[in-house]
Amino acid sequence: MPVQLLKIIKEQSETLLPSHLQKENLQDLQEGCDYTNRYIQGIITLSYPLTKLRDGTDFFKIVLQDSDNLCSQINSINVLIYGKMAEDCAKIIRHGETFIVAGFKVVKLPTAREDGRHDCHLEVSEETGSAIYIYTKSGTTAASETASLSVAPKYVYTPLHHLKDGTIVNLYGVVKFFKPPHISKGTDYCSVVTLVDPSNVKLTCNLFSGNLDSLPKIYKVGDIVRFHRIKIREYNGQMQGITSGGFASLTFDGTVGAPVVPRTSSREYTFMDEEQKTVEELRIWAASNISISGPAAKLSGVQPMLFFDLTCQLIGKAKVDGSSFLLKVWDGTKCPYPTWKVPVEAKDLEGEKVLLHQLRNLVVDILVYDNHVQLAESLKVGSFLRIYSIHTKQASADNEDVSRIEFHLHGGTCYGRGIGVLPESNPDVKELKAFLESVDLTDSQNMESMCSMDVDSTFDNVTEYGWCFFISLCIVLQY
């Protein structure tokens, strides 16, 4: 049986291996030595597609990380598997699982590696007497002829002050700063996240993915994240994290006492009591060590010349020109200043016209620029957003004697400037929805008549449309 799936019980994995096998350290591997009765154990951090060599031999390559020495400079190694074993392994293995190989050959590479991996690789095949043991999760019986029960792999989490250049690690952190996912200048979405932990070390991570959904779902400073398989590099004298193959994340609300429910796009993830405890401990630490009082504001609290984060509902949107896009939003409160209206062609405006008119004194126009345009175009009317670092600017048009407040989301991502879509399950969204449903639109009309400075009125006879508006509003708010 070349590839065996083993059942492991907590830490006692060795007892299930043949007794003649001795463990070898990754750091001590040398070309030319006899490893017939030695084994290397590690976590699978990367695997490549199964291929065939020119002579028809199956070939499968994986990267193994030494889970006992996560902090050492060189802690991973390429494992090249040939023949039947390659085929078997390709069917069975998953990232994060523990992999043991015995009876391998060590081959030194001609040039030094620069990616933190060992300068040798392991060659493994049935013909040379190799044996492979995989600790797999229960249920993954795909290609196994043997019993295949086991516990989930045990992950090791590195505190932020123990990170070393060139390693791939798992870690927890509290979000101190973040840029919501935005389109990078390359091919992927990018999110920048700065974490801290009780060691008081900061780590800025550059996360990239072609799939928006696989980046962490961070909504506010103070959220807690768990990253798996993040690569650590030194940049400008500081450690930096960057996504590597197999990167996965969980995000938790950072509020003490809130349910510990991970936000993730992974179909499968491990999350046990121990991890729940870690999240709860980090919440308590963060409560007294992180300032989460962000620049959030309601529209009723905005002032000219201010940057703030707005949680709101999208009511309408419109193309303006190639480099800017209009979002019409509300949060149920009224801005104390007259606000600008961005002129757009009626045909370019998407959104329920009746509702837009009904809410016209509560809706504000936010003009987003450059890199935010593409994301803004994709937003669905009715969805809930958090727009980060909106700039309010006071400006008066030549033909008006009153100055109006303009809302801009400038280009770029400084200070986390960007747009995030919040799910309906988000506590802030639930609160906002309840508030929006309670807004008395009769009052809104009254406010209009009382507010002499507000000159926006396309047509004033609202009573004529009253019931129609009310019913439409009820329908929209239902969704």
Add this chain to the structure above:
DNA sequence: TTAGGTTTCG
């Protein structure tokens, strides 16, 4: 590859 935190052309 991309970004690498530290606000604004509009």
